Amino acid sequence: MDTLPSGTLSSFQPIVGMRDFSPSELKSRNKVIDSVGNLLSANGFEMADYPIIEPTELFVKKSGGDIGGRLYSFIDPGGNRVSLRPEFTSSVIRSFLLEGSPSVGIRRQYAGSVFRYSDGEHTNEVKEFTQIGCELIGSESIQSDIQILRLALQSVSKTAVPSVVVRMGNIGLIRALLAGYGLNETICFYVLSNLSTLRSGSLSSIELVERAAELGLVSDSKEIDESYTDLSDQESINDFLSQDLTGNTGRRSRSDIINRLIAKENTKVDSGSLSKAIDQLILFLKIAEEKQDLDSLSDIGNDFGNEVQEKVDELNSVIKGVGNVEPLSVNYVLDFSTSRGLTYYTGLIFDISLNHSDHTVVGGGGRYDGLVKMLGGSEDVPAVGFAINVDSLLSSVNSPDSTA
Amino acid sequence: MTSDISQMIIAIPSDGALYESTLKFLDVCGLRVNRENSRRYTATIPVMGGVSILFQRGADITGKVEDANADVGILGYDRFLEIRREDGSTKLLIENLGFGSCLLAIGVPDSWIDVSSFADLADVSAEFRAKGETIRIATKFPRLVERFLLKNGVSHFSLVESSGTLEVAPEMGFADIIVDITATGTTMRENNLKLIHGGTVIESEACLIGNSESLLRPGIQKLADDFVSKINKYMDSSQYKK
Numbered sequence: 001m002d003t004l005p006s007g008t009l010s011s012f013q014p015i016v017g018m019r020d021f022s023p024s025e026l027k028s029r030n031k032v033i034d035s036v037g038n039l040l041s042a043n044g045f046e047m048a049d050y051p052i053i054e055p056t057e058l059f060v061k062k063s064g065g066d067i068g069g070r071l072y073s074f075i076d077p078g079g080n081r082v083s084l085r086p087e088f089t090s091s092v093i094r095s096f097l098l099e100g101s102p103s104v105g106i107r108r109q110y111a112g113s114v115f116r117y118s119d120g121e122h123t124n125e126v127k128e129f130t131q132i133g134c135e136l137i138g139s140e141s142i143q144s145d146i147q148i149l150r151l152a153l154q155s156v157s158k159t160a161v162p163s164v165v166v167r168m169g170n171i172g173l174i175r176a177l178l179a180g181y182g183l184n185e186t187i188c189f190y191v192l193s194n195l196s197t198l199r200s201g202s203l204s205s206i207e208l209v210e211r212a213a214e215l216g217l218v219s220d221s222k223e224i225d226e227s228y229t230d231l232s233d234q235e236s237i238n239d240f241l242s243q244d245l246t247g248n249t250g251r252r253s254r255s256d257i258i259n260r261l262i263a264k265e266n267t268k269v270d271s272g273s274l275s276k277a278i279d280q281l282i283l284f285l286k287i288a289e290e291k292q293d294l295d296s297l298s299d300i301g302n303d304f305g306n307e308v309q310e311k312v313d314e315l316n317s318v319i320k321g322v323g324n325v326e327p328l329s330v331n332y333v334l335d336f337s338t339s340r341g342l343t344y345y346t347g348l349i350f351d352i353s354l355n356h357s358d359h360t361v362v363g364g365g366g367r368y369d370g371l372v373k374m375l376g377g378s379e380d381v382p383a384v385g386f387a388i389n390v391d392s393l394l395s396s397v398n399s400p401d402s403t404a
Numbered sequence: 405m406t407s408d409i410s411q412m413i414i415a416i417p418s419d420g421a422l423y424e425s426t427l428k429f430l431d432v433c434g435l436r437v438n439r440e441n442s443r444r445y446t447a448t449i450p451v452m453g454g455v456s457i458l459f460q461r462g463a464d465i466t467g468k469v470e471d472a473n474a475d476v477g478i479l480g481y482d483r484f485l486e487i488r489r490e491d492g493s494t495k496l497l498i499e500n501l502g503f504g505s506c507l508l509a510i511g512v513p514d515s516w517i518d519v520s521s522f523a524d525l526a527d528v529s530a531e532f533r534a535k536g537e538t539i540r541i542a543t544k545f546p547r548l549v550e551r552f553l554l555k556n557g558v559s560h561f562s563l564v565e566s567s568g569t570l571e572v573a574p575e576m577g578f579a580d581i582i583v584d585i586t587a588t589g590t591t592m593r594e595n596n597l598k599l600i601h602g603g604t605v606i607e608s609e610a611c612l613i614g615n616s617e618s619l620l621r622p623g624i625q626k627l628a629d630d631f632v633s634k635i636n637k638y639m640d641s642s643q644y645k646k
Contacts, residue, residue, distance in 0.1 A: 013491075015491070016490055048620070056554065056559045057559040057560060060554055060557055060558070060559035061557075061559065067555040068556070068557055068559075069551060069553050069554060069555030071554055071562075073550065073554055078632045081559065119490065186523065195448075214521065214601040214602065215521040215522065215601055215602050216520045216521035216523055216524055216601065217521075217522050217523060247513065247514055247515040247596050248513060248515060248574070248575055248596070249515040249516065250513055250515075250574055250577070250580050251532075251537065251580060252516065252528070252531070252580075256531060257515070257516060257517060257518050260518040260527065260528075261517060261518035261533065263522070264518055264527075374531060
């Protein structure tokens with residue numbers, strides 16, 4: 001058919017943020033996928049594939065606000081709440097759990113479309129893009145961290161990008177720093193979710209503690225003193241129940257409510273501890289940002305503890321272990337406030353952007369030792385991986401034919 | 405259907421709190437609406453020839469503007485966000501008109517004394533799930549509520565879409581909690597519901613929207629410019645400035 005009748009299909013446009021790929025563009029994309037795929041295969045990563053649609057809960061669970069708010073989520077014709085995948089890692093881990101694979105040395109690679117909605121001022125951002133990446137499940141060694149970062153850089157290099165900036169941090173270090181103040185997992189999650197605002201100074205430590213109190217995450221002394229005290233024995237609980245727990249409780253039983261209330265009070269963190277932890281965290285972020293050179297942080301443990309020192313040293317070892325990735329020029333930037341919008345990371349974390357861009361992230365990854373358990377595993381299984389955005393990388397190079 | 409080329413149609417709320425306040429707002433902008441009969445769904449603005457007022461339910465105004473059955477519309481920003489099509493023809497002309505302030509907020513039963521924040525509600529959602537149940541949320545704003553819940557890490561819920569009075573839903577047993585518009589929280593309190601910290605889905609005011617294609621048509625463009633100009637003039641006046 002040479003032409004379309006006027007006023008028919010020609011009026012249809014792709015959905016905002018989605019695009020067509022011409023044969024030549026597709027050829028370029030497939031060339032990168034094949035090239036990176038071969039690199040990963042040579043390193044023992046087997047190609048696997050996963051559904052484009054998964055239960056929404058898989059992605060929301062512990063992934064944090066950024067990704068959850070960008071899901072293409074809907075109720076399918078069968079009445080299930082499902083989402084287009086925004087990333088592969090959760091599916092890889094789900095599959096790992098279902099397979100009942102041995103938990104040592106599982107290596108998977110994947111490639112395909114992922115979908116992330118954006119609106120408001122970001123509404124014209126690309127919402128469907130091609131990821132290729134890999135996951136190494138079952139190894140906690142630093143050699144695995146080194147291999148994953150090196151493979152990520154080698155993968156980027158396959159697109160003939162001459163240089164990159166790698167923004168690196170270690171979520172484990174932040175967790176170690178917070179743990180020293182007796183903060184529980186919930187409050188750690190809260191602080192991790194606000195790392196970038198703390199670093200930028202757009203939210204002060206006082207404001208962050210106040211907000212935590214509003215959210216009921218830390219002890220609000222006034223509220224506790226007036227209404228929630230003295231729930232330590234059955235008699236006072238009964239008194240409390242008879243006085244305050246009146247009215248229709250719906251499908252929640254009175255014991256559901258009171259048990260949860262007691263558990264909540266028992267796990268609340270003192271606001272003073274949170275305040276001290278955040279002040280110390282801000283101080284650490286400032287020092288790390290100013291010094292930048294990991295070698296110059298060799299005595300940071302004196303002020304922040306041995307575990308923090310270990311994580312800094314680990315990071316140094318990773319960079320030295322990766323070495324040169326010629327012909328790619330790599331510029332490392334220390335940034336302990338990066339969390340990649342996916343709060344399941346537990347250790348090494350990195351974002352890769354292009355030197356000549358405005359920090360457009362073209363790939364990244366890190367260590368996520370807790371995700372297996374979060375998704376239903378009986379125990380933590382160490383894991384580390386990366387993914388790169390093929391479309392974003394290709395759009396940054398003028399000649400796709402120059403691909404190495 | 406498109407509106408008459410010489411006639412600009414302005415859709416305004418025929419119901420709810422925004423009905424009276426919109427008429428009052430237009431009045432102070434020098435755009436008094438003349439409705440001859442309260443049963444009529446059309447009216448005029450005597451100082452502006454070529455303009456018709458169309459009274460519509462707040463929930464229908466975005467659709468009327470999107471379909472070019474009206475050229476501009478005044479409605480709650482919350483309603484606009486709930487109904488708007490991202491790549492549609494409707495655009496926001498003025499986001500905050502300075503009246504009709506309200507919250508789209510979560511209301512939970514007073515008797516849930518363990519729930520004072522969204523973090524608590526996330527726990528309760530998990531509690532329902534552990535029992536093989538799903539927390540049921542009654543709302544007229546399913547699209548906004550779903551995005552809000554997912555963004556805040558809650559994925560196990562079911563939405564009970566209802567156009568009626570939501571505040572009674574938990575008492576009647578067809579929902580566990582509600583997400584509804586509230587200005588002061590009074591109606592919720594009177595129905596044994598309470599607001600929670602971090603439970604505000606969106607803060608909203610009345611806004612002005614327009615059909616971007618209609619607004620380019622000869623005649624309509626000038627009328628719309630005149631209409632918006634009169635509103636802006638009032639909003640820029642010293643006594644109005646915030």
